[in-house]
Amino acid sequence: MGGSIKINLEVRDAIIESGAGDVIKCYQCGRCMAACPWNLLEGLNYATYRFCQRIKLGAIIDSEEKEEIAADTIDVFRCVGCDSCKAECPRGVGLSDILRAVRRILVEFDSYPGELKSVVTRVFSSGNPLGESTEKRGDWAAGLNIPQYTEDCEYLYFPCCLPAYDARAKKISQATVRILKRADISFGIIGKEEFCCGEAVRRVGAEKVFQAAVKQNTELFKKAKVHKVIATSPHCLVTFTKEYPEYYDGFETLHAVQVFDRLIKDKTIVPKRPFEKTVVYHDPCTLGRQMDIYDEPRAVLKSIPGLKLIEVPIFNRDFSICCGGGAMGLWRDWPQDERLANLRTEQILATDADILCVACPYCLQMFEETLKSMDADIEVMDISEILEASLELR
Amino acid sequence: MDIIVCIKRVAQTAEAEVKIDSSGKDIIKDRLTFDMNESDTYALEEAILLKEKFGGTLTAVSLGTVEAEDTLRIALAKGADSAIRIKAEDFQELDGYKTAQLLKAAIKDLKFDVVFTGCIATDDYYSLVGVTLAELLGVPHATLVTKIVIQDTKAQVHRELEGGLVEHLEMTLPVLFTIQTGINEPRYASLIAIRRAAKKEIKVIGASEIDPANIQANASLEELFTPSVGKRAEILTGSMDEISAKVAGIIKEKGLL
Secondary structure, eight states: OOSOOOOOHHHHHHHHHTTOGGGGGOOOOOHHHHHOGGGGSTTOOOOTHHHHHHHHTTOSSOOSSHHHHHHHHHHHTTOOOOOHHHHHOTTOOOHHHHHHHHHHHHHHTTOSOHHHHHHHHHHHHHSSTTOOOGGGTTGGGTTSOOOBOOTTOSEEEEOOHHHHHOTTTHHHHHHHHHHHHHTTOOEEBOOTTOOOOOHHHHHTTOHHHHHHHHHHHHHHHHHHTOOEEEESSHHHHHHHHHTGGGTOOSOEEEEHHHHHHHHHHTTSSOOOSOOOOEEEEOOOTTTTTTTOOOHHHHHHHHTSTTOEEEOOSSSSGGGOOOOSOTTTGGGOOOOGGGOHHHHHHHHHHTTTOSEEEESSHHHHHHHHHHHHTSOOOOEEEEHHHHHHHHSOOO | OEEEEEOOEEEOOTTSOOOBOTTSSSBOOTTOOEEEOHHHHHHHHHHHHHHHHHOOEEEEEEEESTTHHHHHHHHHHHTOSEEEEEEGGGSOSOOHHHHHHHHHHHHTTSOOSEEEEESOOTTTOOOOHHHHHHHHHTOOEEEEEEEEEEETTEEEEEEEOGGGOEEEEEEESSEEEEEOTTSSOOOOOOHHHHHHHHHOOOEEEOTTTSOGGGOOOSOOOOOOOOOOOOSOOOOOOSOHHHHHHHHHHHHHHTTOO
């Protein structure tokens, strides 16, 4: 964003109309910049505090130089929506919401990174970011004897796209439904008619695709008479809870860890088998800062005999650092020295834990991928997998 | 320098589930995203780079339905001065020859030194329009172009051939180039340019300007179908050494070495 500023109120109005009304609240205190994890990476200067002022002046992505336009565009699409800035902002402004408005205009004009474009295309065409066949969406549950959802079920279990298709992430959905089954929870699954919740496509600005996701899922939920959903991904949880009600509010959503916590508290399930490991818990942004769910996962882990729960010093709970997977970060190909997952993994490795416990399929994938290139003796497990290991077999 | 770039709005099918519709002659498009054809984005960028270097005019032309105007606006936002849409809905079934005739009719009154097209469209993969249009315009052409250096009325052009070979040509303007992907890095658009492009008028021409009776297709589509699945692949088993030996044996047996 170098050079002189060219004020363009038409650009300002277009961005505000696209959803960035909160820019007027910003008084450039700079706390967002201090909070933004990108600025913890050596050599990276992500001037977040300038975005709002630039938008107020309509002077964002305003250069005539190809390279400067590219750099500004990359910056607009850098934010992973972790909401560290929103948590710190004295006026509650979330830069991810602001940047989403800018992104909507750019996506409409096809002026956004190609790797994101591919994911948007896959979600729209196949209903999932992996481009897998809709016909196979329920295959993860094969052999587990999980009933199809009917209106007699209390809950719909919604596995999210990664645990529906990805070989590693499937183990989360499979562990979760096995726990729900042994707790005699009344639930079912739908499978192939489900569509990606659309959280990530909305964050990158592909609003039309998000609207298609909302339409398909809400029509499905209405038709199947779904009133309660258990989600495995906090990304589904946050979008079902905070974004869908604008279009349909006939259902409520719980994250699996909230259900586990309740089942342990009311003694429906009792973790008895010792899990003699030191476990560090990573707060996913969408579960922690965005849904305020910090205590439940810790309570679940503390209920497990033998398990020693430790924290990442300072950067835990609402100061947790993003894995970098949000807003389609999972599909970005940043240079090695521009990866949030590297930063967070190093913080985690410094704790000397045996197990890194996550509660989000994106985090699981980001950390496992990152650890492949590190010489580290730590295993990544989802909280459902740890809990299941501590339950005695029937 | 006056430049024309021909662009096409195509369904993005590379990573999508593609299904054939009930007519058997088209694909189901309601779950597909549409974008500028990939090699056309490189053609557009090459055109913008030439205009930045030499000045002049850059006109983007597209044959398509009203949605193609979105694609033309992207060209306007990135650097085209004006845009023309030829109403596809006025001309029924199209083939490469008919498309080239329509493009020629749309640009025949424009001055040009260079006409750009992409080297191939990722919907029908004919690679036909660029070369046919050059013939109809009576200008020389180069296909699969990977480098262009223009001085006065001469163009030094690199073409990509098979086996990693490059052909170097000297051509005299006016010319038509069909551009290979990777020749440059297509740009993003600035927000100011996007706002400007959103308001720009796009010239639309159809049956009242071009008589459909004079434009005929050479080929018509009979049927689209998914080829039947052939013999299953042979999965080699054994240790790494055994598998390697088997692979080497097969390669020798097939005469590939």
